[in-house]
Amino acid sequence: MANVETVLGPIPDTELGSILSHEHVLVSMGNDIRHYPWRFDLERTKHNAIRELSEAKQGGIDTIIDLTTPDLGRAVRYVRDVAQATGVNIVVATGIWRDIPRSFWQRDPDETAEIFVREIEVGIEDTGIKAGAIKVANDAEGVTPEAELVLRAAARACKRTGCPISTHQWAPKEVGRRQVEIFKEEGVPMDRVCIGHSADSTDPDYLEELLNAGVYLSMDRYPGVPPRPEWQARNRTLKALIDRGWAERLMVGHDYAPMPILQGQPDPEPTTTRYLFLNTVALPALREDGVSENVIHTMTHEVPRRFLAG
Ligand SMILES: [Zn+2]
Numbered sequence: 001m002a003n004v005e006t007v008l009g010p011i012p013d014t015e016l017g018s019i020l021s022h023e024h025v026l027v028s029m030g031n032d033i034r035h036y037p038w039r040f041d042l043e044r045t046k047h048n049a050i051r052e053l054s055e056a057k058q059g060g061i062d063t064i065i066d067l068t069t070p071d072l073g074r075a076v077r078y079v080r081d082v083a084q085a086t087g088v089n090i091v092v093a094t095g096i097w098r099d100i101p102r103s104f105w106q107r108d109p110d111e112t113a114e115i116f117v118r119e120i121e122v123g124i125e126d127t128g129i130k131a132g133a134i135k136v137a138n139d140a141e142g143v144t145p146e147a148e149l150v151l152r153a154a155a156r157a158c159k160r161t162g163c164p165i166s167t168h169q170w171a172p173k174e175v176g177r178r179q180v181e182i183f184k185e186e187g188v189p190m191d192r193v194c195i196g197h198s199a200d201s202t203d204p205d206y207l208e209e210l211l212n213a214g215v216y217l218s219m220d221r222y223p224g225v226p227p228r229p230e231w232q233a234r235n236r237t238l239k240a241l242i243d244r245g246w247a248e249r250l251m252v253g254h255d256y257a258p259m260p261i262l263q264g265q266p267d268p269e270p271t272t273t274r275y276l277f278l279n280t281v282a283l284p285a286l287r288e289d290g291v292s293e294n295v296i297h298t299m300t301h302e303v304p305r306r307f308l309a310g
Helices: 029-035 042-058 076-086 109-121 145-161 176-185 204-212 231-243 274-288 293-309
Strands: 003-006 009-012 019-023 063-066 089-095 133-138 165-169 193-196 216-219 250-252
Touching: 003 089, 003 293, 019 193, 019 216, 019 250, 019 274, 019 293, 042 076, 042 274, 063 293, 076 089, 089 109, 089 145, 109 145, 133 145, 133 176, 145 165, 145 176, 165 176, 176 193, 176 204, 204 216, 204 231, 216 231, 231 250, 231 274, 250 274, 250 293, 274 293
Parallel strands: 019 063, 063 089, 089 133, 133 165, 165 193, 193 216, 216 250
Antiparallel strands: 003 009
């Protein structure tokens, strides 16, 4: 047994239950919620997040990995309130997403690694809330020079702490391949790495090439918004990898975040939360396709637990 850091403190990995691999509780690009707080109704936004995650908890979700970085508007006190109110375990992240602040562009990877390690070992800001994952992101532009510095910093922070790395890749352009190359160059143990948004690719050969390097894949972004593959196509790719024997390295998620509610804007319609799309639609369809309960349990419980706990 090992402990995993959550926003409410460490818990034994045996208590993580069913885990979604890649989600968000609150996203605010450009950190608008801090800079222009008068635009947002954060109390109602939080109320809605609590409603959705309570519903997720009732629908069988015990833990989510919240991969929101500072440049995505990370707000760990807000996430702590939501975890307290819902009983969902929420693992929060250090690292940087696609909007790499200019201050990072020239910073030596070792110095950036110090920042990530501080958030893993001491805590985020002055909250004492420790990061349980390191997030990095490379989209259609590939791995730019400044993004490469962030990847190398993430690799070094991972090697020092054992904290796992979860990536955003643009899978249709096979950007995960370069991420894996860099992590290999840095000597990261590959079982500490998860290449994310992998279900945006429908090519099992490409994904198997990544798996052969020893990493995990997050098959997320369910249900899929066009022009990205829709959920049936995601299921087909996932099933192809399961049939090739890779269930022990696959985890699933939605990359979902409830939208911030603006001042004066009505509350969103209380529809079924998207945190439950896998449990209510995609996983039942996989079962109908002949995927065993055992394999589903592996992908929703065992694999992400191992990824988080090491
Ligand atoms: Zn995400």
